[in-house]
Amino acid sequence: MKETIYHGFPTSLALLTDLHNADPTPVLSSLRAHSPSLICVVGDILHGRQPEGDVSPLETQKNVLPFLSSCASIAPTFVSLGNHEWMLDSADLETVANTGVTVLDNRWVEKDGLILGGLTSGHVTDYRRFKAGTDGTVRYPQRQSPPGIRVTVTPSEHKPDISWLAEYSAQRGFHILMTHHPEYWPMIRDQQIDLAISGHAHGGQIRLLNHGLWSPGQGWWPKYTKGVYEGRMIVSAGLTNTTWVPRIGNSTELVYVE
Numbered sequence: 001m002k003e004t005i006y007h008g009f010p011t012s013l014a015l016l017t018d019l020h021n022a023d024p025t026p027v028l029s030s031l032r033a034h035s036p037s038l039i040c041v042v043g044d045i046l047h048g049r050q051p052e053g054d055v056s057p058l059e060t061q062k063n064v065l066p067f068l069s070s071c072a073s074i075a076p077t078f079v080s081l082g083n084h085e086w087m088l089d090s091a092d093l094e095t096v097a098n099t100g101v102t103v104l105d106n107r108w109v110e111k112d113g114l115i116l117g118g119l120t121s122g123h124v125t126d127y128r129r130f131k132a133g134t135d136g137t138v139r140y141p142q143r144q145s146p147p148g149i150r151v152t153v154t155p156s157e158h159k160p161d162i163s164w165l166a167e168y169s170a171q172r173g174f175h176i177l178m179t180h181h182p183e184y185w186p187m188i189r190d191q192q193i194d195l196a197i198s199g200h201a202h203g204g205q206i207r208l209l210n211h212g213l214w215s216p217g218q219g220w221w222p223k224y225t226k227g228v229y230e231g232r233m234i235v236s237a238g239l240t241n242t243t244w245v246p247r248i249g250n251s252t253e254l255v256y257v258e
């Protein structure tokens, strides 16, 4: 795992994304060494595409809660929801919050002049809509076509709820928006966002001439995979590899913004 440091922002934060229930030990050692002012976990803490029966994924994915508790013991930690977090129901989100982190599920908080927002993945928004139409007897009802990343190539298939961003933009302060999906950028860039932080693209999995090859939600030759865009969106290549496709020219990455 490579540590990437970007300078020139009025706070120091760690951008963690796409842990996918991997062993967090190297991440936690790095965090303890750097001691950032804030830790931002920008989605896809969970792995897999569906919970096992009615058992919470927080019980079967053993690294998730200890990872979040450890983050919260190092610095104030904020969590936004990625596509894999569709598996977390309201009781699960309460359990997540009980680790000491602040869950930003389509909302913002003010902290020391920072306006910190979390834009929830459109996969989560879609799944909640589907679930509201079920009879409520199954804890994690399954769709015929699960809202996994495999089937999604364009962002329009899973639209996030951006209705709250106008009010977020109107707040006074330095606006940091945690958005798991970098491909949402064209639909949110007109808002007052001083720094957007993102992941999901896994660096494009294979990088050729410093350009990613493929990413979910963007397809081939994706535009937003790793680095700084328009001076105000930072995309991390993510903490782990989760597919059988090897990462080539594309190290896993923990990003610090200072």
Ligand SMILES: [Fe+2]
Binding pocket: 044, 082, 083, 084, 180, 199, 200, 201
């Ligand atoms: Fe993702």
